[in-house]
Amino acid sequence: MKIKLIGKSPSINVRKVLWTAVELGLDLEREEQPDLASPAFRAINPNALVPVLIDGEFALWESNTICRYLVNREQRWDLLPAEPQQRARVEQWMDWQAGELNNSWRYAFLSLVRQSPAHQDPTLLATGIAGWHKHIGILAQRLEATGAYVAGEQFTLADVLLGLSAHRWRAAPLPDRPDLPAIDRYVERLSERPGFVRFGLNGGA
Template sequence: MLKILGKAASINVRKVLWTCDELDLAYEREDWGSGFRATDEPAFLQLNPNAMVPVLIDGELVLWESNTICRYLCAQYGQGKLLPAAPRARAEVEKWMDWQLADLNNSWRYAFMSLVRQSPAHQDPDQLAAGIAGWNKMMGVLEQQLQATGAYVCGEQFTLADIVLGVSVKRWLMAPMARPDYPAIAAYHARLADKTAVFAG
């Protein structure tokens, strides 16, 4: 059986749990991370030297990096679900997954650490304002895409891109800050909320 190491509250762990839910995969999960077992324990570091969750164990295979784990689960067990086999369709999904990881994630780091984590090192008002503006700007890119598709990120079909971006949308909506009115994102959020308890949690 698959084993997932990481607390369910982690945004990156939720990507993996949601993927398992969509693919009907059974798994065992162990709580690791803040508030639970420390990821700097030697046993955990042997699995992931970055000391971060999630970690997936599938037999002798050990994987870290949440988007990579989700891709693997789809490729190994998905039978074409969530991640298309056709190169062009797959590239479209992976483009948005990479955008989430490289561009969107970087845009919210300062604002999230300041507003949600209340980090003393992230309380500079100018940097916070810039962080909020940058985060909202990146979400505007997603708003434009969703206006164009009218459904999910890559079109009519729900894909892996929607899992990784769905949890990011939820984080943006829950942050205590001013946000533009993005009606396509609001409709998208409601659409995703009907899919799985993992998203609602």
């Protein structure tokens, strides 16, 4: 039985799972257009959000958790090490992406990219843009230090999440975007990976 992924591929959270699956060599069954309001879907995920992963009788939501699960399921310790300190370094950046970085870009992204009428306050937009630039700057500093990937010299699961985030920042129509060569080099490095080309560069912002 194939593992099933529910969620539209334009979603950045769905795309991180799809990229992870490419790294693992998994061919996921897809359901692109779920009825999020249906009782059947809410029984699987009470948040009524995607992605959702179905593996036999096991259902899982939260995209970062889904990515962790798949890597652990396939025992790909190169992507998420078993050694406690190495694993903690990867998960530190994964959690930072889900919390600090995501919260920094949300208002500006909804305003400038999605053009949401509810997100057009000039003060909040300026704060959001500044926060987005600040947090990408933190990522750039880390990449300058490692010279390669966010957890060190080797590509890990954290780079799936942060690679998509870096591409989103570069693709968004942001004013006063700082010049961050480390981010440019990072995206170029990730562009050697088929999963990023398919679900990052060609997957939209």
